[in-house]
Amino acid sequence: MNSLDKIFDSVKDRSLFKNKQILQSNYFPGEILHREKQIKHIASILAPSLLGEKTSNLFIYGKTGTGKTVSVQHVANELSKRAKDNKILRIEYLNCKLKKVADTEYRILAELIRKLGGSVPATGLPTDQVYLRFLEILEKSEEKLFILILDEIDQAVKKISDEFLYNLTRLNSELNDIQIIVVGISNDLRFLDMIDQRVRSSLSEEELIFPPYNALQLQDILRKRANESFKSKVVSEGVIAKCAAFAAREHGDARRALDLLRVAGEIAEREANSKIKIDHIDMANDKIEREKILDIIETAPKQFQLILFSIFALIKKNKQSIFTGDIYTYYQSLCKKAKIDVLTQRRVSDILADFDMLGLINARVISKGRMGRTREIRLVIPDNILDRCQTSLIESLGF
DNA sequence: GTCAATTCACATGAAAGAGACCACGGTCTAGTG
DNA sequence: CTAGACCGTGGTCTCTTTCATGTGAATTGACGA
Numbered sequence: 001m002n003s004l005d006k007i008f009d010s011v012k013d014r015s016l017f018k019n020k021q022i023l024q025s026n027y028f029p030g031e032i033l034h035r036e037k038q039i040k041h042i043a044s045i046l047a048p049s050l051l052g053e054k055t056s057n058l059f060i061y062g063k064t065g066t067g068k069t070v071s072v073q074h075v076a077n078e079l080s081k082r083a084k085d086n087k088i089l090r091i092e093y094l095n096c097k098l099k100k101v102a103d104t105e106y107r108i109l110a111e112l113i114r115k116l117g118g119s120v121p122a123t124g125l126p127t128d129q130v131y132l133r134f135l136e137i138l139e140k141s142e143e144k145l146f147i148l149i150l151d152e153i154d155q156a157v158k159k160i161s162d163e164f165l166y167n168l169t170r171l172n173s174e175l176n177d178i179q180i181i182v183v184g185i186s187n188d189l190r191f192l193d194m195i196d197q198r199v200r201s202s203l204s205e206e207e208l209i210f211p212p213y214n215a216l217q218l219q220d221i222l223r224k225r226a227n228e229s230f231k232s233k234v235v236s237e238g239v240i241a242k243c244a245a246f247a248a249r250e251h252g253d254a255r256r257a258l259d260l261l262r263v264a265g266e267i268a269e270r271e272a273n274s275k276i277k278i279d280h281i282d283m284a285n286d287k288i289e290r291e292k293i294l295d296i297i298e299t300a301p302k303q304f305q306l307i308l309f310s311i312f313a314l315i316k317k318n319k320q321s322i323f324t325g326d327i328y329t330y331y332q333s334l335c336k337k338a339k340i341d342v343l344t345q346r347r348v349s350d351i352l353a354d355f356d357m358l359g360l361i362n363a364r365v366i367s368k369g370r371m372g373r374t375r376e377i378r379l380v381i382p383d384n385i386l387d388r389c390q391t392s393l394i395e396s397l398g399f
Numbered sequence: 400g401t402c403a404a405t406t407c408a409c410a411t412g413a414a415a416g417a418g419a420c421c422a423c424g425g426t427c428t429a430g431t432g
Numbered sequence: 433c434t435a436g437a438c439c440g441t442g443g444t445c446t447c448t449t450t451c452a453t454g455t456g457a458a459t460t461g462a463c464g465a
């Protein structure tokens with residue numbers, strides 16, 4: 001027991017972190033760097049709501065990790081702080097990408113109702129019933145304005161169709177005592193092209209684009225957070241610069257940069273180093289990448305795993321690119337051997353497209369002339385973790 | 400040699416089914432007074 | 433008489449199939465030089 005105590009005690013001394021939470025992605029910083037302009041813009045658009053006036057709907061675009069969510073939430077917090085006493089304003093934030101929570105029309109409404117203090121069954125009701133309940137509960141509330149922040153709204157629209165947004169904007173005409181203001185946040189800059197003209201004009205009355213952070217800005221952000229989260233002298237300037245450079249390469253993703261720093265810190269800590277070294281960042285980068293991929297692979301449904309396994313096998317056999325047809329035939333024989341139902345080619349095609357989206361493979365639709373059109377598929381999983389992936393696949397498939 | 404038609408092997412879309420989950424309202428049953 | 437069990441109907445949601453339509457360039461074959 002004593003020896004264990006020692007280990008436990010030594011962890012405390014050895015820790016490089018002062019407060020690791022600050023580097024976690026759900027941490028909400030008190031001060032947001034390099035977004036003053038955008039924050040002011042958002043605030044100025046939403047400011048009239050404090051007087052109970054219906055403001056324009058607002059749409060915000062920007063890649064992941066450009067501070068959209070944080071900025072909007074910051075403004076929302078300040079607004080509700082101001083409006084706390086007089087019941088004019090109610091602000092709710094909802095991330096439409098959360099699986100099983102808010103990724104369908106029904107669930108978004110249900111979640112909103114829940115936030116407003118009502119209750120709805122998880123399933124079973126017709127959607128229009130849920131709309132009615134939503135209206136009812138809105139009418140009942142004392143506030144005059146309801147600011148609805150829909151994060152990752154592109155995900156929702158992709159899944160549900162833009163009718164949902166149309167309904168949402170139309171609700172205002174059915175509401176007497178309360179008006180809804182929609183603030184949409186989207187990662188996809190082409191989002192507006194996806195939605196109907198009618199919706200577009202009524203929904204995105206104001207638009208705002210968040211540019212990616214550049215390397216210098218990322219450095220500022222990292223430096224600030226590092227100061228708060230690490231003990232002193234753990235993080236050197238070089239480390240920060242490297243983290244920033246890494247993330248800047250990936251379209252200026254601040255979240256990514258912070259993850260990198262945190263994981264590098266964890267690695268350094270485990271190695272009993274008192275400082276983070278440049279190497280640790282490379283290791284962290286590998287680790288993040290590896291865990292992301294392994295996580296996808298391990299949690300994927302069986303059929304997905306089978307198809308992925310087929311891809312692995314074929315890639316190994318002939319190093320060059322492979323095509324949908326090859327994969328399908330291999331997959332078929334695999335299924336027969338394992339006595340598993342065979343999916344149609346149509347479905348497999350979709351699954352391959354999913355893999356492309358997830359970044360496991362790189363699929364390009366090419367035409368081989370008389371040999372038809374197909375996807376040319378290349379694996380983007382780095383060689384050094386390919387074996388790990390394969391063994392974990394074999395394991396979970398029970399081969 | 401040139402040019403348009405053809406043809407391949409899928410991609411891509413739309414719709415609809417299967418099966419799991421669930422709410423709601425009506426009916427039946429057993430327990431209670 | 434009534435609370436609770438039970439059942440049928442009709443929802444949502446995910447994964448999948450079925451049917452239909454689309455598509456880019458190698459190939460073909462007719463044509464003219």
